[in-house]
Amino acid sequence: MELRWQAVEQHLAAHLATHVATHQAAHQAAHQAAHPTQHQAFDHVSAHATSPVQPLIPDPVCAYIYDLPALTQHVQQVVASLPPRCEMYYAIKANSDLPILQTMAPLVAGFEASSGGELDWVRQHFPDAPLLFSGPGKLNSELASAIRYRVTALHAESRHELERLRALLPPGVRMPLYLRVNLALPDLRATTLMMGGKPSGFGIASDQIPALLDWLHGQPAFDLQGFHFHLLSHQLDPDAHLALIEQYLIQVQDWCERFGLDARRVNVGGGIGINYRQPDQQFDWPSFAQGLHRLLAAYPAIELLRFECGRYLTAACGYYAMQVQDIKTSFGQHYLVGRGGTHHFRTPQAQGHSHPFRIMAQEHWPGPRPELRQAKVTVVGQLCTPKDVLASDVPVQRVRVGDVLLFPLAGAYAWHISHTGFLRHAEPDWLVLR
Ligand SMILES: Cc1ncc(COP(=O)(O)O)c(C=O)c1O
Numbered sequence: 102m103e104l105r106w107q108a109v110e111q112h113l114a115a116h117l118a119t120h121v122a123t124h125q126a127a128h129q130a131a132h133q134a135a136h137p138t139q140h141q142a143f144d145h146v147s148a149h150a151t152s153p154v155q156p157l158i159p160d161p162v163c164a165y166i167y168d169l170p171a172l173t174q175h176v177q178q179v180v181a182s183l184p185p186r187c188e189m190y191y192a193i194k195a196n197s198d199l200p201i202l203q204t205m206a207p208l209v210a211g212f213e214a215s216s217g218g219e220l221d222w223v224r225q226h227f228p229d230a231p232l233l234f235s236g237p238g239k240l241n242s243e244l245a246s247a248i249r250y251r252v253t254a255l256h257a258e259s260r261h262e263l264e265r266l267r268a269l270l271p272p273g274v275r276m277p278l279y280l281r282v283n284l285a286l287p288d289l290r291a292t293t294l295m296m297g298g299k300p301s302g303f304g305i306a307s308d309q310i311p312a313l314l315d316w317l318h319g320q321p322a323f324d325l326q327g328f329h330f331h332l333l334s335h336q337l338d339p340d341a342h343l344a345l346i347e348q349y350l351i352q353v354q355d356w357c358e359r360f361g362l363d364a365r366r367v368n369v370g371g372g373i374g375i376n377y378r379q380p381d382q383q384f385d386w387p388s389f390a391q392g393l394h395r396l397l398a399a400y401p402a403i404e405l406l407r408f409e410c411g412r413y414l415t416a417a418c419g420y421y422a423m424q425v426q427d428i429k430t431s432f433g434q435h436y437l438v439g440r441g442g443t444h445h446f447r448t449p450q451a452q453g454h455s456h457p458f459r460i461m462a463q464e465h466w467p468g469p470r471p472e473l474r475q476a477k478v479t480v481v482g483q484l485c486t487p488k489d490v491l492a493s494d495v496p497v498q499r500v501r502v503g504d505v506l507l508f509p510l511a512g513a514y515a516w517h518i519s520h521t522g523f524l525r526h527a528e529p530d531w532l533v534l535r
Pocket of ligand 1: 192195235236296331333334335370371372373409410411412413
């Protein structure tokens, strides 16, 4: 997805100007209310008779900005590149904010939810959207919601889960079902975030699938439609991902043939990565899409290949902005203290990277402006933990208090994975480009 820096910076600049003006007007009004006689004297008698209102330096700003036109264009391109028999769902765990979901709804085949809260959220706002229910540790109350909401498919994580689901299904109602499989693959190339391909709490180990298929044979409450795989996230290599998907297809064909199943739909999960460390080297989606065309042509018996991507769809539409509120040097190392922190934007901490950012110079700042030139800086936030670091050892030309640090690639697993209750700091501002 193209990063539209200029549009984002313009939008943010307008917000900052309003912020300063609103802050100063509020301060003036508060001062006036507290010292009415002084103001009368100031207004009507003599400008020198009393002390004027001291301008208060406004609090620095932090904000999320979502670029919805960029999101639309990106998702349209991704979906248009898919071959026939292939569809794209959106895994809303990446970012379930309403402007994002409203933008996505007409573009994707549906939504994937991984909790009762996500199911409720989708149904509340999109009563008719196709909806998948997956995720580990499903509660009975969540299974009951899935039945009530008539989900498009439920991804079962264990036989015990299926037994609980069966007990909840009303007579005559069949649940469209995929089995979530943890497939052992000896040659699987690991990424930095693995959910399977090795012992894990996710899905059903592939060596247990034959016994489960035998059991399912006598269960009319379940309409087994296919299999679901999500072994990893952060995939940056299109060829490796195509090879992985091919392994899924081979396995599904094998089970269908061996057990006489008509369950040739394959949900291949999400997992396409974002390169935070080298932002100009992103996953080559066009080459991946070409490979998908070839792959599906080679497996005509596969009825449907379904994606449920999160990160790759929304990461690049989001930005997190922090205004610098202090600059410090500690034993030779320089620190920018930003308004906000990892309680809003935990992505760099969660993935263990130094997040890229741009400095948006602010010409006007109504307070003192310590500055650094030609230095390496580490960006920290407002939390009382040494883990509140967003970027480390980044060379900068010049940075001042009041300048804005703008972090791109903040539209997925950002706000929604952050420990927002820590220290009860205020939320960031929310800005949307439409
Ligand atoms: C079952 C499942 N599907 C889809 C996704 C989305 O993955 P990604 O955001 O890497 O595309 C995840 C992420 O954890 C997942 O667990």
